[in-house]
Amino acid sequence: MSNDDGKYAQLMAISYTNAADSLPPTAAAMDAPPLKKRKTDVGTKSMHLHFANLKDTRLTDVFLANEQLVLDNEKHWKTLCCFPGMEEDLLLYLAILGGRSYSGYYDPQVQKAHSTKKVFLDYMEGKGFSVSENKAARSNNYKTFENMISHAIFCASRRNGVAGILFDNFFGWLLGELQNDLTMVEMTLDSKLIVPSKLFDGYTGKKYMPSMSIPFLAPPNAEWPQRIFDLNTDFDCNFGHLVRARNDERCGVYVKGEERTPLLLCECKYWPRTVDIDTMRGIIKGLNEAWEWTFVLVLCVASANFRAWEETKIGCVNIDSQNGRVEWKYQPEEGDREKLIIIVETGVIGSPAA
Structure with missing residues (x-):
């Protein structure tokens, strides 16, 4: 490193x-x-x-x-x-790629942890990420924005070791991996500090979010051997998988444990334009067709103001990854909060691709 x-x-x-x-x-x-x-x-x-x-x-x-x-x-x-x-x-996948003591991109010689964003910026050398990716390309192509997000999720999942990490801490480190310099990001709403799980107040079936854990993840599309999964039962570990999804799965990345139902769905949109209401309609339609979902992360450069939000039971909240500021785009009435979309704006990563 x-x-x-x-x-x-x-x-x-x-x-x-x-x-x-x-x-x-x-x-x-x-x-x-x-x-x-x-x-x-x-x-x-x-x-x-x-x-x-x-x-x-x-x-x-x-x-x-x-x-x-x-x-x-x-x-x-x-x-x-x-x-x-x-x-x-x-050993390589359990320890060398990051854990409780060291992040995935830790340099022991200078005792510095690099953020995922910084490593990808250095690798891309100012070329930027493609904004017109080939949909038929290999899903695991390591040069894409989607893979940078996968790395950020991977690194954040390991910050508490093999026991897994509470959602609130995971989310702070996920935002941290999207900084130029790695640091855990705190979120603010109306200039007041909040924890990420607070966003789920009143949402059906999401009362458990403060105690929800994200597993200690394997690399994207790799699978832990069964003897590693057995440690979840025998030694209170929490190992899980990170999946770079196929196009027909209608999301970019998802996290799952031993259960079939994903713990976290993520959609990645690295476009030269802002994510607008039409894009959100398409995301919601795709999710409804492919998943029984209640919560999704949408990561994009920037999002527009949604003036014509029709989904009265789906909330939508925006987070600026660089400063942690939270802004509600649409909050359903209490009693109508069934699903939540969290948009994380990353800003432009490097200079635009040629």
Whole structure:
């Protein structure tokens, strides 16, 4: 973490796009031309040797010809490395990627915790995030705004160790991961400090929010082995999964424990325009079609004023991630509060994409 290569490797490890069980076979393994999608390969210098595995999954004959390494089919061979999968190196995913003592992007040499936003900004080097993503692209593409949000959720979930973290503390750290410098963010409503669970006052089935815990999460779309989940029962741990959703699931990211029902749904909209009422109608329609939901986070650059809010039983509240200021866009009457949308405005992340 003390240099760009270290930060890049940590970003890749948390993304779980370069782990051995998430990659297509190499040319040497298939005895065929390499697949085109090689954008997630990590160079050997980006990885400590302990975590660097060759991507080739079988013994490979390599020959020296014209000062280059070639396979027996005369195709060039080069060193391609990957991280071990979850089953192969649990230490990496339990401890090295962050926990109670250290955040996911902690640099022990200078004793500094970097925020998720800062690491992604450094990686993007001012290029910004794409605002016209290919919907057919691989869901785990690590260059997207959605993956930055996944990393922020991942890092915030681990701040209290393997016991999980209370929702109020989790949310403060989630906002903190979206700062240039990592710090837990406090929220204010009408210039008064509030805790995030206060937003759910009067909402059906949400009286438990102050005591709700977010699990200690695995990287996006990785799965803890069953022996880790067994610790939830035997040792009062709280392990869970972070899912980068398919497009047909009508949300970007969700968090779940051992139960099938997600604890937290998130929709990510990194658009050049503000999220307006038409966008919100589409989000609500998609959620209603795919989920039995009562609460969703919508993360976006900015949101418009909703002058024509028709959903009289769905509340909508806006939070500025940079200062924690809360503003109600629509609050249903008491007795009519069934669902809640929390919009988190991130502001522009870096300069606009070309």
